[in-house]
Amino acid sequence: MAKREMILIMGLGLHGGGIGAANYFIKKGRKVLITDLKSRDELRESIEKLEKSSNVKLVLGRHRYRDFRRANLIVKNPAVRFDSPFIEYARKRGIRVDSDIGIFLEEILKKSKNIIGITGTKGKSTTASLIHRALSSVWPDSVLAGNIGISVFDAIEKIDVDTWIVLELSSFQLGSIREKRFSPHVAVITNFMEDHLNYYSDMREYFSDKEVIYRYQKPGDVLVVNRDQDVFKMIKPTDGVRVLSFGLEADFDGEGTYRKGNDVYFRGESGECRLLSLERIKLRGIHNLYNIMAAAAVCTAIGVEPGNIERAFDNFNPLEHRLEIVYERSDFRIINDTAATTPDAAVSAIRAIEKPIFLIAGGYDKGLPLEGFVKVINDEVDTLALLAGNGTERMMKMGIKVKHMLFYDLEKAVEYALRESGGRGTVILSPGFASFGMFKNEFHRGDEFKRIVKELLGRGIV
Numbered sequence: 423m424a425k426r427e428m429i430l431i432m433g434l435g436l437h438g439g440g441i442g443a444a445n446y447f448i449k450k451g452r453k454v455l456i457t458d459l460k461s462r463d464e465l466r467e468s469i470e471k472l473e474k475s476s477n478v479k480l481v482l483g484r485h486r487y488r489d490f491r492r493a494n495l496i497v498k499n500p501a502v503r504f505d506s507p508f509i510e511y512a513r514k515r516g517i518r519v520d521s522d523i524g525i526f527l528e529e530i531l532k533k534s535k536n537i538i539g540i541t542g543t544k545g546k547s548t549t550a551s552l553i554h555r556a557l558s559s560v561w562p563d564s565v566l567a568g569n570i571g572i573s574v575f576d577a578i579e580k581i582d583v584d585t586w587i588v589l590e591l592s593s594f595q596l597g598s599i600r601e602k603r604f605s606p607h608v609a610v611i612t613n614f615m616e617d618h619l620n621y622y623s624d625m626r627e628y629f630s631d632k633e634v635i636y637r638y639q640k641p642g643d644v645l646v647v648n649r650d651q652d653v654f655k656m657i658k659p660t661d662g663v664r665v666l667s668f669g670l671e672a673d674f675d676g677e678g679t680y681r682k683g684n685d686v687y688f689r690g691e692s693g694e695c696r697l698l699s700l701e702r703i704k705l706r707g708i709h710n711l712y713n714i715m716a717a718a719a720v721c722t723a724i725g726v727e728p729g730n731i732e733r734a735f736d737n738f739n740p741l742e743h744r745l746e747i748v749y750e751r752s753d754f755r756i757i758n759d760t761a762a763t764t765p766d767a768a769v770s771a772i773r774a775i776e777k778p779i780f781l782i783a784g785g786y787d788k789g790l791p792l793e794g795f796v797k798v799i800n801d802e803v804d805t806l807a808l809l810a811g812n813g814t815e816r817m818m819k820m821g822i823k824v825k826h827m828l829f830y831d832l833e834k835a836v837e838y839a840l841r842e843s844g845g846r847g848t849v850i851l852s853p854g855f856a857s858f859g860m861f862k863n864e865f866h867r868g869d870e871f872k873r874i875v876k877e878l879l880g881r882g883i884v
Contacts, residue, residue: 431444432457432509754846779803782850783853792820
């Protein structure tokens, strides 16, 4: 690529992907044009992270066909569909369109093929982080990147021929590399549940992107999948791929991990092996048990010793925004679970925590089934503070029977939940919905929650 060719970044975004791609090309001395539908004010934090260069131009609040016509390469945000009129316009003119993950793979496959890819509706970040923690105890130069909020471009210079690379991959990212016909050496599917139906036409289309994680694997590669879910029956691995499963029970065919008492075991061709005890691990809930078993299966498959796995997992703290304990004393705790953006994720959280439960939930509707969420709220929640949104409206029409109030302000919702708790049980933000409208994203929602909790506790609310 000639040095003065123009790179168009379509979607700077708020999570680091667009920033990483822009800075990567800026450092290479390329001309970079960034176009995003958000305003400068909305993107202020991202813009401040850009490398300073006279070669960078911003077009915000709109996209313009003339910019796409001038580009030599378009790096689209993974959430931008290939049938976007701007992308179609560019491709008809022979302009190359790629994603940050696609460009990253082209670069690092020249160095290392030791790639572990993790996808799933939920559990990706925790599973990827557990794997990386254990790998780092053996191979300190191991890299963690992808959808977890760490730009893949920040990792390129750290990668050598023997480097293990752990990539968290969303369905959007996987869909963006379908045309490359690439799947990682080790592919992990944590679970598959209804989500993103505001983006995909149906679950079949959603799974079609997810299955890119394993569809192009070669003999000798490894596929790790949850056998307790229907996704286990849906996969069709390539002949010669080593399939490992994870699940609760020991009664299964093939290789994989399972729970026996309070321990996790691996059963393979050479027999049964105890990997770790669950007693000291800080992760709560059955969903995290699945994440632990998935990560343990991967680490075992690539040769990490059980002792290293156990030590790494014992020292692992819950990730920020995922059942994150914000405050705790004897019989009272406050938990930030803002990453629970689907009803199923919120249900898992409710079932994982101590009662009585004072839940803060609600938000933007993705069109997902709500019956199970409403039932669990009515059965297991003491008091409910609802955040306004079209998803909340639909849920309320289904019949919330527990004590509840509707709020258009997070601070008032948190104050209500805290007062209702009386300093006992669990106050938890586990929305079950996306955050569009009220917050920039779910992480902004979680940060605001923690700020408000700190302020209210300082005022002696409970």
